[in-house]
Amino acid sequence: MKPHLMRKSDFIGSKGIVAQSDVGAMVVREGNEYQLGVELDVDTVVFLDKTEDNDMVQMMLDNAVHEIDDIRDRFIDCFPEEGQQ
16 A cells, blocks of 8 residues: 555544554544554644555554654654545
8 A cells, every 4th residue: 555645534533443553643434444653743644655554553653653753753844635525
């Protein structure tokens, strides 16, 4: 899956946050799918990955925390597309 930007409100929506870090990485759950994102700022999230394997959630979160500075540097000057679903 290719990482992409989205509004934080669209990423979280009515999904439940199942794991999060103090530095802005989070995993939300929609049905049986877990979605990983990293906050760029208070309104924007980079959607990074998804899985249906509950056992992968903590590993995904830990990896995102480890790489969070590189992720933010790569997307810092980008903005979510208007009308993006």
